[in-house]
Amino acid sequence: MSDYKGKIVVITGAANGIGKELASRFAAQGAKLSLADIDSENLGKLEKELKGKGAEVMSVVLDVSDFNAMENFAKKTFEKFGSVDYLFNNAGVIAAGTIWELPLSDWEWVFGVNVMGVVHGIKTFVPQMLKQDKESCVINTASLAGMVVGENLPVYVSSKFAALSLTEVFDLQLQDSGSKVRAFAICPGIVQTDLKNCKRHRPAGLTNDNDAYYKTADYKAKETTLQESFNSGITVEKAVDTILEGIEKGTFYIMTHPEYNPLISLRVMGILKGTRPVKFQK
Template sequence: MKEFKEKVALITGAAHGFGRALSLEAAKRGMKLAIADIDDEALSKTKTDIKDLGADVISIPTDVTDEDEVDAMVKKTVAEYHEIDLLINSAGIAVPGGICELPTRDWEWILHADLMSQVWALKRVIPIMRKQKDHCDIINVASIAGLVASPSMPSYFASKFASVGLTEAVEYDMQVAKANISMHVFCPAFVQTDLYHTENHRPAKYTDKNDPYYSSEAFKEGQERAKQDIVTGMPIDKIPGIVFKALEENKFYILTHTGLNPIIVSRAENIPSGKGPELKTLAPFLSKTHNEEN
């Protein structure tokens, strides 16, 4: 996508983090916005800020872990604007905890929020885009955690690897169908987002306050690690420029931290030989690349 003015963008997770930053950038570029998030109060703030930029916008409070709500979100967008030119699936959560510690409901939550929300949106938006004359784009927000793994958060890595694989497979499908749609997968490393406040947005259906895990030291330590990783990350104001430049250049993989490229390459090179992960090769990258610019 090279021209943005008067095009329609549907962006999930728009109340905070990447979704909010990309919504504001889209507004600055003259796009019409449909923004969605589970946090209605913060979503209203994003809507006000978009209006102050002079852009058309509707806000749609949405719990993306509910397929019916995703369906309603898409229908409301089309009812208002009659088309969708850019879909950004930005809604997502992160829940730290090891494979033997994390409750099953948290696996369900993260897979619904980070993966199935994208599936449900794609199933509904792609047919709409295919009927349109102009070229359309879809960005699935994944993570560097969809390209390389590290300890302590298997649920997050599983969801993000799945998001990357989903996006790659759908891109092939679009090519087979000769659809005028470009897929993109955004794989940032540590950025100063709202991600460490995931617990503030937990739906009741994934809540069990009596589960001992949530009062355990493992849970508290995981929350603190997540906070430290995020608050020391790349400033979020760098992200819109990276993402929209990638859109203009039609890049499929959108990365933020070039210092991590060697570990991505190393993982790929190990696969044909059967060599598995080794912590010693990962350690140098865990402590020095949080703030490296693209």
């Protein structure tokens, strides 16, 4: 791992999974951390644990889909630390189902976090990062599901295509501006994290448990497939090893599962040939 001593690292979705592992690695290297998550309990536990090990940490409980909350998070971060070296727009949620049956609240929830959460991170932190005039990084978490399509996850897949493409355009604009900020897109395959339990923090206003579709065999089968898919995931430690190595090497598309690269080629070939989409299969 590079020397992160004294670097200021911001992570959304820091209380569990990939974000938590990133926070622990950076803290162990002497970085200063500004952490945010909707999961107040686990965020509080992490802050306590890292402070107990001597790290300088601040944390804010928020919903990344709330622009004002993100603006306040950015303000507090710059007030405390003065600048930002690494911004991880990492918070994410997932939902399975059939596109013409799912309640619209699934779209609002997942896009609010996976797309607008990233947009809010960029809009609230990047203007000041540009003014810092020092090398710094914005690392957005997309997914392998932002590169190849799976028939089980219409909302998630389309949110991750949006997160990836917005990160690509973002990097082009950073290049054009000649700034010292650069962007990265993390594109993990399946990782064993808490993502399978993400509904537990779904905002009440966007929860629709009584929707008739959730009671159907189709929904239950798709949800079971989603839950079971996590069993085949790599460990969070391995994923974070690859993520940190990718950032250190300056790799824009950080892929944790290169064995799926042929599927990406298949998708591109299909686009060029004009064939119908092919199923995501191992």
